[in-house]
Amino acid sequence: MDNLSMLTDLYEFSMANGYRQALENEEGVFDVFFRKVPDKGSFVICAGLQQVVQALQNFRFDQSDIDYLRSLKLFKENFLDYLSKFQFNCQVAAIPEGTPVFPREPLLTIRGPLLQTQLFETLVLNLLNHQSLIATKARRITYAAGNRPVMEFGARRAQGPSSATYGARAAVIGGCTSTSNVLAAKEFGIPSAGTMAHAWVEAFPDELTAFEKWAEVYPDNAALLVDTYDVLKSGVPNAIKVFKQLKASGHQPVGIRIDSGDITQLARGARQMLDDAGFSDVKITASNALDEHVVMSLLNEGAPLDNFGIGENLITSASSPVLSGVYKLAAVSDGQGNLIPKIKVSASREKLTLPGLKQVYRLYHKGTKKAFADVIALKDEKLSDPLDVVKANPLATKRDQLIRDFDAVALQEPVLDGKKLKADLPDVFTIQKHGKQMLSELPSATERLTNPDEFPVYVTHRLDQMQEKLLEKQGK
Ligand SMILES: Nc1ncnc2c1ncn2[C@@H]1O[C@H](COP(=O)(O)OP(=O)(O)OP(=O)(O)O)[C@@H](O)[C@H]1O
Numbered sequence: 001m002d003n004l005s006m007l008t009d010l011y012e013f014s015m016a017n018g019y020r021q022a023l024e025n026e027e028g029v030f031d032v033f034f035r036k037v038p039d040k041g042s043f044v045i046c047a048g049l050q051q052v053v054q055a056l057q058n059f060r061f062d063q064s065d066i067d068y069l070r071s072l073k074l075f076k077e078n079f080l081d082y083l084s085k086f087q088f089n090c091q092v093a094a095i096p097e098g099t100p101v102f103p104r105e106p107l108l109t110i111r112g113p114l115l116q117t118q119l120f121e122t123l124v125l126n127l128l129n130h131q132s133l134i135a136t137k138a139r140r141i142t143y144a145a146g147n148r149p150v151m152e153f154g155a156r157r158a159q160g161p162s163s164a165t166y167g168a169r170a171a172v173i174g175g176c177t178s179t180s181n182v183l184a185a186k187e188f189g190i191p192s193a194g195t196m197a198h199a200w201v202e203a204f205p206d207e208l209t210a211f212e213k214w215a216e217v218y219p220d221n222a223a224l225l226v227d228t229y230d231v232l233k234s235g236v237p238n239a240i241k242v243f244k245q246l247k248a249s250g251h252q253p254v255g256i257r258i259d260s261g262d263i264t265q266l267a268r269g270a271r272q273m274l275d276d277a278g279f280s281d282v283k284i285t286a287s288n289a290l291d292e293h294v295v296m297s298l299l300n301e302g303a304p305l306d307n308f309g310i311g312e313n314l315i316t317s318a319s320s321p322v323l324s325g326v327y328k329l330a331a332v333s334d335g336q337g338n339l340i341p342k343i344k345v346s347a348s349r350e351k352l353t354l355p356g357l358k359q360v361y362r363l364y365h366k367g368t369k370k371a372f373a374d375v376i377a378l379k380d381e382k383l384s385d386p387l388d389v390v391k392a393n394p395l396a397t398k399r400d401q402l403i404r405d406f407d408a409v410a411l412q413e414p415v416l417d418g419k420k421l422k423a424d425l426p427d428v429f430t431i432q433k434h435g436k437q438m439l440s441e442l443p444s445a446t447e448r449l450t451n452p453d454e455f456p457v458y459v460t461h462r463l464d465q466m467q468e469k470l471l472e473k474q475g476k
Pocket residue numbers: 259260261262263264265287288289290294297298301
């Protein structure tokens with residue numbers, strides 16, 4: 001990744017310059033979390049950590065950056081000097097990519113010189129919000145598709161090149177099996193996949209010739225687009241003719257793609273014709289503005305589809321295009337190592353933040369090994385059993401509850417200590433597998449596309465008390 005250190009909001013530089021003058025020795029602790037799940041789902045799939053790590057490890061300013069910042073006439077020379085010799089000097093802990101996470105859970109926590117931690121806000125959020133959004137959408141779509149492969153087809157509709165490429169990565173983290181985006185495939189070790197466009201079929205005098213020529217060039221990879229003229233009257237009959245020729249010369253035809261019309265009816269007709277011709281192995285792919293609801297509806301109608309190609313609604317998360325992850329100050333240290341917890345108290349109680357250095361735990365029933373709740377605790381807390389907790393949502397009625405008989409698994413792990421990597425950065429399919437495992441441990445109703453069950457997220461009594469005390473101090 002190119003050096004992205006200048007991809008930030010001006011106020012981050014303004015504050016950092018101010019910290020250099022006024023709070024030079026203080027450390028900051030910032031948490032990344034979100035409050036609302038896209039598409040009214042119950043969880044978000046974490047993604048983008050690898051790009052955050054790379055961005056932080058590469059964080060530096062070259063002479064042209066310094067010259068530009070100087071030209072703004074806003075910053076002191078001692079700050080510009082600090083930037084020109086920038087040494088990343090923070091600790092990062094994070095929940096591994098692929099993990100389903102819930103509102104208010106710190107998915108990433110960064111601790112280090114206040115000036116530095118402040119500077120990273122915009123870039124870290126940009127990377128995590130985008131990929132987590134697309135991974136979450138991809139999970140919804142692949143959930144709807146069951147075990148049928150979903151190919152990511154969105155590059156042409158993504159909001160720019162980097163959304164296409166990192167979006168494809170995130171789509172695989174959320175469950176897609178391949179991408180048509182060759183750059184993403186190369187960069188992230190994703191299988192590249194694809195069929196043909198209508199242009200190929202139109203370029204020849206007739207459909208049969210177009211299919212025959214394709215089969216000549218790709219005898220072992222013949223997936224034919226059958227809807228340029230008429231799926232059942234010409235597309236499928238012509239495909240069958242070509243498949244017969246292929247079979248006679250010892251090749252296995254791959255499939256057909258349907259990209260318009262009533263996909264259920266067309267797929268049913270096509271399946272019947274293919275089976276009757278002895279091609280029950282030939283797969284049917286559907287595409288055309290699909291999303292999780294259309295996929296679900298097609299499969300509920302019994303459409304005989306084997307896989308899906310999905311572009312615009314996936315790569316832009318069109319139905320819910322924003323993940324509003326935030327980066328909030330949780331503590332400041334006085335330079336002697338004493339952490340002073342901080343909260344943000346705003347008019348909207350929903351926006352109240354959780355103070356202090358924290359850890360998130362997933363709680364599993366001892367017997368069933370199923371997850372039943374998450375708990376946010378102070379990092380130095382030992383979870384007792386039974387455990388006294390309250391709901392993490394500040395809008396929920398405050399009521400102490402006792403939780404017992406659980407195994408707690410810490411979700412955040414150390415990732416960076418300065419530039420030193422403390423965790424594995426797995427490849428996308430290892431991340432996908434980890435995510436599937438974590439999802440299988442959640443109650444199945446949390447995955448429902450419509451009105452999913454809410455997975456309970458609590459804070460410990462001690463964390464709640466710390467928040468209450470800080471609120472009192474603010475006269476609230
Ligand atoms: N049986 C079906 N049930 C639910 N939705 C379907 C079904 N068949 C197709 N769709 C979806 O309905 C939407 C509109 O389909 P339609 O065939 O009108 O598309 P279109 O874009 O107008 O067609 P064309 O590509 O020929 O212009 C698409 O998202 C498509 O995937």
